[in-house]
Amino acid sequence: MQSLPAIPNIFKQKPGDGAPHRFQENLMIFLFLLPALILFLLFVIFPIFSSIYYSFFNWKGFGPAVDYVGLDNYKNILNDKVFMIAVRNAFLLIALSLFVQLPLSMMLAVLVGRDLPGRVFFRTIFFLPYVLSEVIAALMWLFILNPDPNRGFVNAIIVFFGGDAQPWLGSTNLVLLAIFAALTWKYFGYHMLLFMTGLQNIPKEIEEAGVVDGANAFQNFFFITLPLLASTIRTSVYISVLGSIQQFIMVWIMTRGGPVNASETMATYMYRFGFVRFQLGYGSAVAIYMFLLCLIFSLIYLHLTRKPDPLSGIE
Amino acid sequence: MQKTTPHRSSWNTRKIFQRFLQYFVLVTVLVAVFVPITILVFGALKTRGELMTSPYTVPMPPRWENIIAVLTSPSYTFWAMLRNSLMVMLATTTGVVVICSLAAFVFARMRFRMKGAIFQLFTLGLMFPITIAILPVYFVLRQLNPYVPLIDSLWGVIIVQIAFQLSGNILILRGFFTAIPTELQDAAYIDGCTAFDFFWRILLPLAKPALAAVAALTMIMSWNDLLVPLVIINSDKLWTLPLGTMQFQGQYGQDLALVSAFVAISALPTVIFYLIAERQIVSGLTAGAIKG
Secondary structure (H helix, E strand, O other), rough: OOOHHHHHHHHOOOOHHHHHHHHHHHHHHHHHHHHEEEEEHHHHHHHHHHHHHHOOOOOOOOOOOOEEEEOOHHHHHHHHHHHHHHHHHHHHHHHHHHHHHHHHHHHHHHHHHOOOOOOOHHHHHHHHHHHOOOHHHHHHHHHHHOOOOOOHHHHHHHHOOOOOOOHHOOOOHHHHHHHHHHHHHHHHHHHHHHHHHHHHHOOHHHHHHHHHOOOOHHHHHHHHHHHHHHHHHOOOOOHHHHHHHHOOOHHHHHOOOOOOOOOOOHHHHHHHHHHHOOHHHHHHHHHHHHHHHHHHHHHHHHHHHHHOOOOOOOO | OOOHHHHHHHHHHHHHHHHHHHHHHHHHHOOOOOOOHHHHHHHOOOOOHHHHHHHOOOOOOOOOHHHHHHHHHOOHHHHHHHHHHHHHHHHHHHHHHHHHHHHHHHHHOOOOOHHHHHHHHHHHHHOOOOOHHHHHHHHHHOOOOOOOOOOOOHHHHHHHHHHHHHHHHHHHHHHHHHHHOHHHHHHHHOOOOOOOEEEEEEEEHHOOHHHHHHHHHHHHHHHHHHHHHHHHHHOOHHHHHHHHHHHHHHHHHOOOOOOOOOOHHHHHHHHHHHHHHHHHHHHHHHHHHHHH
């Protein structure tokens, strides 16, 4: 640390010495921020504005954009039934995540609790699907959802118990549920992990005090644990909502948005117009809609998180 | 004493019943998690014919033909994909750790004008995930292409991956850096350290667990990413593992045993890495979620 030779410097310092020191420090701040700022402005901020610009054009991507169409792209998107299916699917996925996946993850976190023998083992296994790539997860589910009971395990089980094989990914009614099952398989472990951390942050004494005061397990959970988990629940909701809006890879691999657009999401819709049909202006307008949707949810989230968390005491 | 004994034993039976219920639910979920994985591994270890006639039995004896075929056939180029994925992952992770720790240090420990505003700008990135941004980002890459060829290049994948990891990881690291006591910084300055000395010799070594968490998370993200390579890479020589896996399934989809073998092998590095770095991944994720 070379502490000793450094000490005399302090005594040598004259009143004017601060200025070059300050300059050095500013230079360091500038150089430290520079790489992050360049990459961020060029690849995250600038694209937002360039896609706003292109969204006013009918542009196929060759040469400069000249065919100005005003708000036509935005209007046409809202008039497209397929886009509306994508919006409906996003909200369906959000609803399913919030009312099925989130309670399931929370229940499992509570079951594992603080001191169940083997809790780390269960956590490790339940979290494994989250770490696998979406490509691998999607292909695994593509295999087990095969409509032929001799190839798809899910139908084999149903037939074994005397039911009828279902076409899952081939049925406009079932496809979204089937995809949701795959998504839950992949992501419940992550939410469970969040809840396990949240539960661990609740002081044991608070729950024990509830028991001493005569609360049964249900009362203890609903009136003590649940309110104290509020901030974890908000985080989990936020991640689910944003994830549902931008769902792409699992859907693209399992169904390409089909059959007959039944599993279309906004991201698959954008990808189709942007990268398959090369209607870049139209695709940009879709991206702007998605961005606005995320922005609105984020602002609502920020507004909600301003409320103080009961465990953090004073904000 | 005698009065409490019966009460105690009834408490114990209740406790045992409760434990039984807990394990019953957890094991059921465990089985559900393992079903798709098991079916895949079974498929990978059977011949095509075996998979047709007895799809759900344990592969006894295991057949390694498909695995060997995937690993050795020159037309599948598994090793090339593995190399591409490794290169992208290492470059992206190095870039993210270096760039984010520099920026996070400045935000956590230095005072300057516009600090709040610049930091807010970075947090804006959290609301603009790559899936939504991919088309606009593609425009930028195309505009840059005459000067810096990033399309159909692994560098393009690396740069875009880094750019979209900045917001989250700067936030995580800033949290960790802020938690290191100010007294340490004061002591270092009194000892004649410059701000850079403090950053390089004191803060970074202390923040190793945080850096490891960020690195582990970035590695997983980069390794699993399909969208960015899908949009940027055209030539099959440059396919990464997820992109190659998807293309392989498209090409050989009829041969389920072969595809299963390919998918299983391409999942193996992630599983091994996860078992080694679980602690870092978990701590990075929980820190990220709580700060974010």
